[in-house]
Amino acid sequence: MALLKRINPFSRQNDDTGFGTNANGYGGRFINRDGSFNIRREGRSFMQRFNIYHALLSVPAWQFALVILLFYFSINLLYTGIYWWIGTEGFQGIIGKTSWEKFKEVFFFSTETFTTVGYGRVNPVGDGVNFVAAIEAMTGFLSFAVATGLIYGRFSKPRAHLLFSDHALIAPYKDKTALMFRFASYKENHTLTNVEVLVTTGFQVQENGEAVYKFYNLALERSKIETLSMNWTVVHPIDENSPFLGFTAQDMEVADAELYVTVRGFNDVYSNTVLQRTSYTYQEIIYNRKFVPMYRESDNGKTTVLELHHLNKTKTVE
Known part of the structure; x- marks a missing residue:
């Protein structure tokens, strides 16, 4: 497969991800959808590795x-x-x-x-x-x-109890294009406060005749909210500072692009800081779709209903 040779030079590179740059040393995705790292350890006996x-x-x-x-x-x-x-x-x-x-x-x-x-x-x-x-x-x-x-x-055990959308979307947003995904807390009375999200992307590019991975922090429209009482649609505007500037779906595949997401917040029930991860590979990034609202007013008009079954519901951009 041909390797991507161009990346927006104004993008902010992240060299502190903990992942190596050697493209030949990786198989599959960096982080699984459930937040676990896609790594199998060898070189020690099973009992030394198993806890x-x-x-x-x-x-x-x-x-x-x-x-x-x-x-x-x-x-x-x-x-x-x-x-x-x-x-x-x-x-x-x-x-x-x-x-x-x-x-x-x-x-x-x-x-x-x-x-x-x-x-x-x-x-x-x-x-x-x-x-x-x-x-x-x-x-x-x-x-x-x-x-x-x-x-x-x-x-x-403190948990974040978050559900993430199955896909990330790239679609027109305000006066530009943006990449977005969303998540919500699915437990009753488990409201996170001081919630922060960090989104990093990895690309496989050609550098000095070799395939290497480059990592970039994505600038978000909003990276912190005080309370996650409803759902949160995380938006990365694709502007002159975005590494996705000018990318097509084919470019995503060529670069073996992957987003990995870290959400951190304070859970009042556990009285502790909780963290949850997930990731999206290029196969899970869809163009020209947008999310539909997933909350509504209750029938008696006295409360808001968060429709978790609509978390992954999208529609075509007209």
């Missing part, structure tokens, strides 16, 4: 619940196997006749010991099973302490 605590705080809720359930059943099956290996004669109160019935009773005894419920019909009498039951009880309350900490950490 269980961070992973369990970060995985989706359904995966976290699945891990908890799998751990609970797996650990109880492990202890059931140990009890079975020692022998069921170390218990009293077992009424099952077949091996499967006895196994089930031992398994449920394990769950009752692990959770320290201890209903009482089946109880250990042998030294071996008593010792294992003591270890299992300790394992149980330690496991629940860890699980409680993880659940609290997931619930209390």
